[in-house]
């Protein structure tokens with residue numbers, strides 16, 4: 001135990017700066033959330049020293065002190081030793097600055113600014129809502145606002161976002177496809193809600209229609225077999241006999257001799273010229289003058305024609321005063337979650353959306369959930385997913401999820417028509433039973449139950465009731 005403590009002390013230290021902030025000084029790899037003796041209240045600022053860590057080690061450290069994911073470091077200012085500057089690479093947007101020592105005066109000034117901004121921002125309980133993409137984006141917005149970053153672009157492309165929202169770009173590199181979609185949708189929601197507005201046109205780019213990525217490769221290909229294994233060479237035109245063929249067909253013992261009339265070619269412009277280049281496909285031997293372009297999307301690995309690409313206009317945006325207020329308070333969470341309610345989500349997100357609902361102050365709406373079990377000889381993961389997909393098509397306005405053999409459907413309804421909605425849901429369920437009966441042999445639905453949040457019931461208790469079966 002004693003030894004362990006000593007070891008820890010070599011890895012980190014907490015010292016108080018001249019403006020009275022506690023600085024956590026990191027001197028070796030530290031997984032902050034996992035150190036029991038280290039509490040969130042113990043430090044206000046993080047400073048990472050240069051202990052010869054590689055780029056890889058440094059980015060691993062930064063993940064463990066993420067302003068979004070780490071419970072103890074949530075939104076806290078973070079600085080690195082100046083000598084680490086060329087090792088942070090694309091993660092620089094997540095860092096508040098560099099300094100030669102933790103006592104640097106510039107750090108103090110910046111830390112005070114950040115804390116002034118943070119004082120105006122309601123933070124989310126990140127342990128509760130971490131699994132929802134939109135909440136994550138709202139956390140990004142809160143972070144941006146706390147750093148005084150009010151402009152951003154909706155760009156899905158790295159280069160054009162440079163100078164605008166490096167923060168979002170840094171995070172986007174790790175986005176999965178469905179997250180990227182959600183991110184674009186989220187940005188549009190911000191605009192629709194009046195939280196952000198267009199500032200200026202940046203550029204029109206082209207993106208993959210399948211995954212919206214702009215990481216595209218353009219390649220010249222054979223118009224016959226689409227291979228890019230091509231040889232390009234000049235075409236030679238022999239004036240005397242009017243022969244036109246690739247230069248290689250004239251090669252004769254180190255000289256040029258016409259393959260048709262066998263005369264030697266001496267002077268360009270007098271005997272012959274090179275009117276254009278010609279391509280030969282090394283896969284199918286086809287020769288041609290114009291190549292056909294193909295585009296390879298390095299994100300989703302599809303190959304397509306340039307004409308199939310989607311034009312995408314990039315604008316820069318800025319948060320409006322209304323948006324800054326809404327994003328600083330938790331009003332934005334409620335507004336955005338209203339918009340993203342419907343559709344299928346994995347079970348964790350499903351529960352997270354229900355928790356989010358509890359952030360709502362004036363409850364004019366209530367949630368009704370119905371849960372049922374899929375049983376029978378043919379009940380397995382595939383058939384359950386098929387049923388969920390069928391239900392999703394039919395009840396796309398509901399929120400839908402499943403876990404184990406249980407399917408969950410949730411609707412949000414205005415409180416004053418909750419009773420009627422309840423009756424509606426019963427009819428819906430009769431329909432579902434019929435569909436299953438017609439389409440799925442060897443499957444029956446059982447244990448059907450309706451659940452809704454009781455008055456005064458907190459979200460954890462409600463979620464407990466939702467999950468009180470063998471999932």
Ligand SMILES: [Zn+2]
Nearest residue numbers: 222225281284
């Ligand atoms: Zn070919």
Ligand SMILES: [Zn+2]
Nearest residue numbers: 238241258261
């Ligand atoms: Zn000739």
Ligand SMILES: [Zn+2]
Nearest residue numbers: 208211297300
């Ligand atoms: Zn793609």
